[in-house]
Structure formats: C-alpha cells, structure tokens
Amino acid sequence: MLKLRHLTLCVALGGTSATALAAEELHLYNWGDYINPEVLTRFSAATGIKVSLDTYGSNEEMLAKLQAGAKGYDIVFPSVHMHDTMAVLDLLEKTDINQDPAFANIDPAFLRAKSDPKGEYCMPYAWGTVGIFYNKNKVSKPIESWDDFFAEAQAGKKVILLDDMRETLGVGLIKDGKSVNTTNAAELKQAADWLIERKPLVSAFTYDSVPMVQSGDAAAAHYFVGAMMYVKQDPQNLAYVIPKEGATMYQEDVCVLKSAPNKAAAKRFMSFLLQPQIAALNTAQQMNGTPNREALKLLPAELRDNPQVNPPAEVMAKLQIFGDLGKGLKQYDRVWTRVRTAN
Numbered sequence: 001m002l003k004l005r006h007l008t009l010c011v012a013l014g015g016t017s018a019t020a021l022a023a024e025e026l027h028l029y030n031w032g033d034y035i036n037p038e039v040l041t042r043f044s045a046a047t048g049i050k051v052s053l054d055t056y057g058s059n060e061e062m063l064a065k066l067q068a069g070a071k072g073y074d075i076v077f078p079s080v081h082m083h084d085t086m087a088v089l090d091l092l093e094k095t096d097i098n099q100d101p102a103f104a105n106i107d108p109a110f111l112r113a114k115s116d117p118k119g120e121y122c123m124p125y126a127w128g129t130v131g132i133f134y135n136k137n138k139v140s141k142p143i144e145s146w147d148d149f150f151a152e153a154q155a156g157k158k159v160i161l162l163d164d165m166r167e168t169l170g171v172g173l174i175k176d177g178k179s180v181n182t183t184n185a186a187e188l189k190q191a192a193d194w195l196i197e198r199k200p201l202v203s204a205f206t207y208d209s210v211p212m213v214q215s216g217d218a219a220a221a222h223y224f225v226g227a228m229m230y231v232k233q234d235p236q237n238l239a240y241v242i243p244k245e246g247a248t249m250y251q252e253d254v255c256v257l258k259s260a261p262n263k264a265a266a267k268r269f270m271s272f273l274l275q276p277q278i279a280a281l282n283t284a285q286q287m288n289g290t291p292n293r294e295a296l297k298l299l300p301a302e303l304r305d306n307p308q309v310n311p312p313a314e315v316m317a318k319l320q321i322f323g324d325l326g327k328g329l330k331q332y333d334r335v336w337t338r339v340r341t342a343n
Contacts, residue, residue, distance in 0.1 A: 024049040026265040029062060029073040031055060031252070033226070034126075036285035043272050049265050057207055058164060066091065066257070074260040075269065077252045080112045083122055084324040086255065087115035093256040095267055097123045102274035110291035112251060112321065122255035123270055128288035129249050129311070129319060130167055131242040133227035134220035135213050145244045146175055149220055153201035157219035160212065163205040165336040166322055168195065170248045171222065180248055180320045183328035192335045196342045205340070214238065224250070228287035228309055240308050246318035251291075 024047070028035075032055040040051045054073070056062040059082040066073070067089075078086055086092050097103060098119035110124035111117055134143050139152050153159040161168050170180040172191030182188065209221035210230060223240070231238045254273060256266040272278055279295035284303060289310060290296055296304060303309060311319070325332065 024262070024265055026051045026262050026269055027072050027074045028053045028077075028269075029056065029065075029075065030077045032057060034077065034252070034286070036282045038285070039273070039278060039282050042278065042281075043269060046272070047265075047268060049268070051269075060165075071259065072261060073257055074262045074266040076255050076257060077125055078122075078255060079322065080251050080253060081322045081324040083113040083253045083255060084115045087113070087121065088324075091258055092121050093258045093260060093263060093266075094121050095256050095270060096120055097267070097270050097274075100271050100274060102271065105274055105276060105279075105292045105294045107291050107293050110251060113253065114324070116253075122253040123274070124291035125252045125254045125273070126283070126286060126288050126290060127249060127251040128225035128309070129242050129247050130162075130170075130222070130224050131240060131247050131308075132220055133210070133213055133223040133230075133238070133240050135216050135218070136237055136239055138216050138219035142239070143220060143241055146171060149222075149243070150198055150201055152219050153198075153203075158203040158212070158217065159201065160204045160206060160209040160218050160221040161202050162222045163207060165332055167248060168205070168222065169332060169336060169339070170320070170322075171195070174243075174246045174248070174320065181323045181325065183325065183331055185331065188331060188335045192339050195339050199339070199342055225288050225309060226286060228306070229285070232287060242308060242311060242315055242319075246320065249319040249321050251321060 026049050028051065030053060040053065043049065044051055056065070059079050062076060062078065063082065063086065103119060103123065106119065106124055110127065111119050113122065116122055132143050132149055138157060140155060143149055149159055166180065169191055172194045173180050173182060173187065175194060176187070176190055178187045178191070203218060209218060209223060210227065212218035213221050214230060225240060227240045231240050254270055256263060260266055276292060276294035276298055279290055279292040280298035283290040283295060284299060287303065287309060
C-alpha cells in the first residue's frame with residue numbers, strides 16, 4: 001500500500017447521452033496504490049461516471065481528515081476495526097449491498113465487522129498479511145523470522161519498521177505470544193520494552209521502504225504483502241515472508257460515507273466490485289487476498305497457490321487481526337509515544 005498523490009480517471013463517450021453520463025462523479029478515498037487503475041477505467045467505461053481518487057497512509061489519517069470536515073468523498077476503505085469505529089461515530093451509510101445477488105460471492109468468514117455482521121453497510125474488499133520484505137542479495141540467509149530480521153541489523157545491515165502504532169507494537173506482542181488487541185498494561189509494557197531494546201538497530205520507521213529494499217540500501221523492511229507486486233517483477237532479488245512467529249493480517253472493507261454526495265454512483269461501484277472478473281483483475285494486480293470466492297477461482301495458479309499470499313491453514317492460525325480498542329486505544333497511544341521518543 002504505497003502512497004499515490006491523486007488520480008483522476010474518466011472515459012469520454014461520444015454523443016449527447018455521453019455528456020449527461022459524464023456529469024456523474026464518484027470520489028474515492030483509499031490507501032495509496034490499493035486499487036488497480038484498470039478497475040477504475042473499466043468502471044468509467046461501463047457507466048460514464050468520472051472517478052477521482054485521493055489517498056491516505058493510515059486509518060487514523062483518513063478518520064482525522066473526515067472529522068476535520070473534509071467533504072466530497074463518497075467511498076472509503078477502512079480496516080475492519082476502523083469500520084467499527086466509524087459505525088460508532090455514525091459516519092457510514094446503510095447501502096444494503098448484501099441484497100445484491102452477487103454478494104453471494106463473498107465468503108461470510110470475511111464479514112468481520114462487529115457493527116455490520118450481515119454486510120448491510122459495507123462489503124469486504126481485500127485482505128493480506130504484514131510480514132517482512134527483503135533483498136536477497138543483502139541478507140546473509142533467507143529471512144524466516146523476526147529474530148532473523150534483527151540478526152541482519154546486528155550484522156550492520158539496515159532494517160526498517162513501519163511507522164504504524166498498532167502494526168509495530170503488534171510485532172512486539174506477537175513475539176511475546178500475546179494478542180495484538182490486548183489492553184493489559186504489563187503486556188503492552190513488555191512489547192514496548194522489546195521494541196525499545198531493538199530501536200538502535202532500526203534505520204527508520206516509515207511506510208516508504210520499498211525503494212530502499214529494491215535498491216539494496218536497506219536489507220529488509222516490515223511491510224504489507226502487497227510487496228509481492230515487486231517480488232513478482234524481480235523474483236531473483238526480492239522476497240516477502242510471513243514470519244514463523246506469526247503476523248498481523250489486515251482486511252479492508254468498502255464503505256459509503258453518510259455524507260457522500262454521490263450515493264447512487266457509490267452503490268453502483270460496490271456492485272461493480274462484486275463481479276468476479278473485476279475482483280480477480282484487482283487482486284491479480286494487488287497480489288493480496290480476496291474475499292470473493294468466485295474471483296479466487298479466476299486467479300492464476302501462481303498467485304492463488306502462493307503460500308505468502310494465500311497461506312496454508314497452519315499459518316493462517318498464527319495470524320491476528322486488529323479489533324476496535326475503544327478507550328483502550330489511549331493506552332496504545334501512550335506506549336507508542338514512549339517507543340518513538342526513546343533514545
């Protein structure tokens with residue numbers, strides 16, 4: 001999920017009717033680089049609706065912008081725990097997308113939002129893991145674990161962690177065998193202590209690590225499975241691995257904002273994404289997991305059967321997904337501040 005700045009896609013259609021169609025708009029607010037541009041092009045071609053895309057780097061950034069009064073966005077792509085948070089804040093429109101016949105393509109296991117167990121508001125979009133992306137030429141041996149990751153740092157190699165409170169604290173919690181949703185103060189302190197002990201080994205906390213790993217300036221980085229896009233382009237030099245200790249998994253949902261100015265267009269877009277061939281087109285470019293069972297069947301075998309993208313059951317059992325912490329989030333804020341300000 002890399003950061004793009006702004007993207008506008010429109011397919012111009014000839015004739016008077018095209019002018020009317022082109023007047024319709026749809027404004028997406030998504031994680032950077034988290035949708036195949038071809039999907040947007042095809043949607044515009046099929047509907048005449050002009051699509052604009054703005055991007056964000058974290059759930060918190062997206063929510064803060066909306067709460068600060070940002071207007072004009074129709075669709076957002078929150079992680080499951082943020083889906084629940086936004087529901088509590090009454091920011092989401094009831095779409096009844098679950099009444100669309102094609103919603104049967106969605107695996108019910110991905111209806112994870114506690115606030116929306118039937119998919120009446122939002123629909124599952126994509127999922128994946130957060131592991132380690134590394135340059136094969138810069139490590140002493142293939143990385144399999146967080147111990148291997150920090151061993152490379154101890155050997156003088158540059159390693160990078162995400163500048164993400166829950167993901168990075170999650171590494172410390174997972175290493176200690178704890179839940180990434182714990183609100184136990186002692187467990188959070190232990191995770192923070194573990195990270196602070198290793199902080200001198202970390203070259204940077206950032207989302208923008210892909211170019212550094214590609215160039216070899218960094219040996220390894222804490223990163224999303226979307227790194228498989230780059231591994232596919234350069235498999236001789238790059239690799240992505242789910243650490244053997246376990247990892248976090250993410251899932252984003254497609255939600256329409258209650259303040260959306262183009263609700264009808266937004267619902268058409270959700271229905272468009274339910275089509276198996278469209279979901280497969282998106283997933284094949286994104287190199288992550290899809291909750292669309294029919295789309296999964298359309299994926300090339302090298303993606304569908306890739307254990308880093310679609311892990312086997314024993315690895316899935318070690319994956320944890322973030323929940324809405326409610327008031328407990330303040331504990332994480334305090335602990336994360338301690339990690340980031342430690343010398």
